Ligand SMILES: O=C(O)C[C@H](O)C(=O)O
């Protein structure tokens with residue numbers, strides 16, 4: 008069984024660091040369909056560059072390596088208990104080596120187990136089959152896109168689309184709405200798996216199972232194939248675009264499955280997956296435990312570059328080309344912030360401090376361990392490794408900022424923070440605080456964890472390690488850290504604008520299509 012554990016370890020590393028070929032092709036199609044000189048086009052170039060960097064460095068594509076979920080088919084008589092032990096050991100090793108972020112958090116105490124093991128994590132589904140091979144598939148789906156999953160109970164009323172009944176047309180409306188409500192927060196352009204029917208639990212399971220289909224397969228059920236094509240076409244007319252920046256490409260894949268339901272229930276469950284769509288699988292010889300073959304074509308066989316060649320790994324360069332570029336040295340003054348407008352590209356040199364859910368809650372009624380006057384807060388939960396020289400950043404992209412909405416405005420004012428970096432945008436309360444205090448919200452490219460890790464030159468220190476690695480407050484020295492102003496100190500928010508215009512576009516699909 009020792010070899011089995013090694014095989015699962017290889018599966019985990021491959022899944023976390025190398026996007027499979029079908030996903031790369033979908034991203035490449037998206038890149039070619041997007042206007043290169045827009046914010047969305049440039050974000051796609053950054054994503055492309057990040058995918059290459061992760062592959063070359065064998066490091067996580069995104070810092071959020073998600074909830075490891077295994078679907079395992081075993082021959083009759085195979086020892087599933089031993090296999091489970093092998094999977095757990097492989098998870099532990101991959102975490103220790105920085106291929107997975109410690110992501111298993113006690114829901115009552117908030118304590119991070121540190122090794123990705125704990126009640127309910129990882130998720131392992133075993134099923135027997137009559138083949139003489141072990142088939143293991145793994146998906147690493149991050150928390151930000153998981154938060155954008157949605158389940159509808161038909162009939163219902165939907166914003167922009169009106170009544171959705173218990174028929175194919177009602178299902179159509181739910182799926183379009185699911186894409187709309189995700190906006191850029193799940194790191195669009197995304198992939199969706201849809202489960203029609205089942206109960207609340209199996210509906211979501213069915214939705215997630217769809218994500219194991221190939222991105223470019225053809226649905227064997229004719230009406231579902233038709234619906235998939237319709238959704239791909241119309242969702243890409245919503246104008247949400249990559250990272251919610253507006254643009255032509257909002258959805259990269261749509262896979263729909265159906266199961267029977269109870270007479271009283273009619274669920275449509277949607278699993279939203281970010282562009283960092285990490286899933287792979289291996290067939291394993293049950294006797295030796297060795298990998299026989301990979302179940303999805305591996306990414307290194309497909310060049311990811313789009314029409315525009317992205318060659319330089321120098322962070323910042325790609326998104327700088329088309330926009331006004333402003334270099335900010337920390338600490339930042341109010342005057343500098345007031346000169347910034349939505350659409351500007353900012354390049355930060357100096358210090359930034361990470362802070363996410365646990366820290367924001369804490370700072371509401373405690374002092375900060377460092378002076379935050381003129382400071383930059385980065386919504387980020389990095390992957391970190393420690394050796395004799397100290398801490399090293401292995402992956403460090405932004406996390407979804409909206410979770411901090413209840414705290415952010417107050418914290419900006421209390422500590423004199425000037426810039427908040429994250430992704431997906433924030434709400435009205437934060438916008439008001441930015442205006443009153445003189446602050447700015449900067450959108451980094453979600454999932455581009457290698458790209459941003461390269462901008463971090465030094466780890467200067469850390470506070471609150473008791474919150475666990477992702478939630479601790481890391482003090483980082485950065486250079487060339489580029490992000491886009493999407494909320495400024497003059498009351499402008501790109502996120503509010505895109506949300507409004509995409510709702511108007513959604514409403515254009517109100518009339519029945521499938522009778
Ligand atoms: O937890 C994270 O690092 C990011 C998360 O996946 C998110 O999208 O917000």
Ligand code: SF4
Nearest residue numbers: 069149151194281454
């Ligand atoms: S940060 Fe974005 S790319 Fe990474 S897991 Fe979250 S949603 Fe996916």
